Amino acid sequence: MEMNATYTSLVAVGDSFTEGMSDLRPDGSYRGWADVLAGRLAAHTSGFRYANLAVRGKLIGQIVDEQVDAAAAMKADVVTLVGGLNDALRPNCDMDRVRDRLGEAVERLAPSCGRLVLMRSPGRNGPVLDRFRPRMEELFAYVDELAARHGALVVDLYGAPALADPRMWDVDRLHLTAEGHRRVAEAVWQTLGLPAEEDWRTPLAPGPRPRWASRRLADARFAKEHLGPWIGRRLTGRSSGDGLPPKRPELLPYEGPDAG
Known part of the structure; x- marks a missing residue:
């Protein structure tokens, strides 16, 4: 397969979603969409380099304070930034503060890399999504605004019904399964302008209702x-x-x- 673009390095910034929970390897470590994406890029580019600064549970302020400067200093071809959802899921969330810190992260990262990738994160169908949907959509609207302002790409996972299917989510109902992470990797791959290998939006086959x-x-x-x-x-x-x-x-x- 001929690639339409060449990327020689990737830095992933964020929380548990980017760390890869709950996509477990046999040795107990987490893989996740960023590792899958890095593996696919490395298979096509000799000497491909990859860093993943993500740590589970991090709020957007922690991501900015602990990860952003390090990521910016790496001057990678591609930087992915996903954050703010842990804040939005907390009962007492200051969304103005979340927007300010997310904007700070984008302002620092966008000039430092070849391509900045942001995301509208997926949400599992159910009462948690219903309760926090207004905050999530407020966050994602700001992601779109930041992307337009700074020339970043946006991967719209929230708009994909297939990723809202409860079968795409682990038993903790907060993290994607291996199949979910694999589809996210394909979504980012395509957003980067690389040839599609599948339609990651395809719904799962109907199954018996539990x-x-x-x-x-x-x-x-x-x-x-x-x-x-x-x-x-x-x-x-x-x-x-x-x-x-x-x-x-x-x-x-x-x-x-x-x-x-």
Whole structure:
């Protein structure tokens, strides 16, 4: 396959979505869409370099303070920035502050790289999406505004019904499955002007509706294993990413399992 553009380096900035939760490898590490994308780019470009500064649980202010300057200094061909959704999902969220910090990130990153890629993040169909939809759409409208102002690309995952399908989401209902991450990688690939390998928007094939008892069991498991701890961290000001280093802090040649 001949590529329509050549990219020699990629830096990914963000939170758990970009870190790759919940796309688990056999060794227990996370892969995710950014690793898949880096692997595909590396398979076509000798010496391709990749850094992933994302850390789960990070708010947009933390992303700006801890990741943006490092990413800008790397002068990569492509930088991806996804952030602000963790803020929007908190009960007491100052959306003006979120917009200010996101705008600060874009202003620093856009001049430092060949191509800045922003995203309208996907959301799982269900009560959480319904409750926070106005904030999410406010955030995504600002993403569009920033992209137009700074010449960035936008990957519209929020507008893809296939990625809202609950079957694309892990049992924690916050993170995509391996299939979801694979589709995000394809979406970014196409947005970068590279030849499509599939239609990432294709809906999953219809399947049997889970029985009432199975749904209630899944709801109970979700509440015990994921919702309860998540609420606990919000109440105590803790984060799932506290103390964790960036996934791949240096811009180095990518020779991982996804490099082909």
